[in-house]
Amino acid sequence: MLKARAAGLSIISITDHDTTAGVDAARDAACAAGVELIPGIEVTAVEDGRDTHVLGYFIETASAPLQAFLEGQRADRLRRVADIRDRLATLGCPIDADLILEDAQRGRSVGRSQIAGALLEAGHVRTLDEAFERFLATGGPAYVPRKGATAAEVIRLIHEAGGVASLAHPGTSGLDHRIPALAASALDAIEARHADHDADTEARYRRLADSLGLVVSGGSDFHGETAAHRAARLGVVTLPPDDLERLRRAARGAH
Numbered sequence: 001m002l003k004a005r006a007a008g009l010s011i012i013s014i015t016d017h018d019t020t021a022g023v024d025a026a027r028d029a030a031c032a033a034g035v036e037l038i039p040g041i042e043v044t045a046v047e048d049g050r051d052t053h054v055l056g057y058f059i060e061t062a063s064a065p066l067q068a069f070l071e072g073q074r075a076d077r078l079r080r081v082a083d084i085r086d087r088l089a090t091l092g093c094p095i096d097a098d099l100i101l102e103d104a105q106r107g108r109s110v111g112r113s114q115i116a117g118a119l120l121e122a123g124h125v126r127t128l129d130e131a132f133e134r135f136l137a138t139g140g141p142a143y144v145p146r147k148g149a150t151a152a153e154v155i156r157l158i159h160e161a162g163g164v165a166s167l168a169h170p171g172t173s174g175l176d177h178r179i180p181a182l183a184a185s186a187l188d189a190i191e192a193r194h195a196d197h198d199a200d201t202e203a204r205y206r207r208l209a210d211s212l213g214l215v216v217s218g219g220s221d222f223h224g225e226t227a228a229h230r231a232a233r234l235g236v237v238t239l240p241p242d243d244l245e246r247l248r249r250a251a252r253g254a255h
Contacts, residue, residue, distance in 0.1 A: 001026065001030050001033035001035050003234060004033070004035055004235070005033045005035055007234045008235050009035065009234070009235050010034070010035060010036065011035065011036040012030075012036075012037060012038070013039070013040040015041055015042040015055050015056070015057075016042065017044060017053075017109040017111065018041070018043060018074060018077065018109050019070060019074070020066075020070070021108070023039045023041075039057075039058065039061050039163075040056055040057045040163075041055070041056045041061075042168055043056060043070075043073070043154045043157070044073065044146060044148060045148055045149055045150055045151040046145075046146055046147065046149070049145060050145075050173070050174070050175065051138075051146055051173075052151050052167075052173060053167075053168035053173070054154045054155060054165055054166070054187075055165070055166040055168045055189075055191060055217060055219075056158035056161065056163040056164070056166075057163055057164050057217065057247060058248070058251035059161040059162060059163035060162045060163075063160060063161035063162070065157060065161070066157055066158075069157055074104060074109070076147055076148060077104055077109065077110055078101060078105070079147075080144050080146060081100055081101060081104065081110060081111070081114075081115065082101070083144040084112070084142050084144050085097040085115070087142040088119070088124075088135065088142050091135070091141055091142060093119065093122070093124040093135070095115065095121075096122070097115070097118060100118065112132070113128075115131070115136060116128045116131035117131075119131040119135065151178070151182055151185070152182070152185035155182070155185055155187055156185075159186065162251070164188040164215075164251045165186070165187055165188050166187070166188060166189035166190060166247075167190050168191050169196055169221065170190055170192075170205055171196055171197045171205070172194075176208075179208065180212060183212040183213070183214055188247075188250045189209065189215045189216060189217045189247060189250065190208065190209045190214055190217070191216075191217045191218060192205035192217070193216065193218025193219070193237055193238075193243075194219065194221060195220055195233075195236065195237050196221070215243065215246040216239075216246070217243070217247060218237060218243065220233060220234060220235070220236055221237075222234045
């Protein structure tokens with residue numbers, strides 16, 4: 001939280017993949033640092049056989065239906081990590097996945113980023129980006145598709161937890177054709193502002209959101225200083241106050 005404050009942020013949201021553990025752990029630190037913490041999550045759904053990330057903001061982290069669903073998500077992450085480990089072994093690039101699997105069993109959200117780190121540590125790649133390019137990207141030789149709920153089901157769960165649902169980083173997902181249907185399934189927002197969106201991309205998604213009656217969210221997608229996604233920097237991508245207020249109003253709506 002001190003890093004967030006030093007970056008000039010007064011309001012942040014922690015949206016870890018398929019877990020709210022980071023939100024619960026950060027509450028006291030946020031209060032001490034004078035930072036407003038918006039409870040959030042990034043849930044992985046599956047659309048057209050591809051990962052589709054749905055952000056939830058202003059959620060009740062103790063929601064029983066949400067937590068039960070997340071237990072299933074974490075179990076599938078364990079399966080996926082083990083399957084990717086086995087594929088890498090057959091490709092002649094074995095990794096030690098024990099620590100990754102132990103972290104998952106302790107409740108940490110694990111996935112391809114941690115496997116990329118294991119590939120780097122084992123000397124099979126020179127960079128984290130290379131790990132994705134050679135092995136882990138969608139369609140890569142070690143890629144294992146996720147099994148999971150549809151985006152519409154995830155949106156419903158987020159609403160049951162009192163939150164608003166936003167489609168994450170649409171400019172990188174290749175699922176623009178699905179956005180109207182997701183809007184019909186009560187999607188609330190599109191993450192138009194993102195580290196991987198240039199000004200034209202943001203403007204395009206703002207227009208799309210407006211045409212569908214959706215609001216806009218935004219975030220840095222910051223995964224830590226050592227994460228594979230190094231383009232994102234804490235505090236570089238922020239959400240204008242007017243957009244945040246629209247998100248707040250959406251959260252106060254009757255879901």
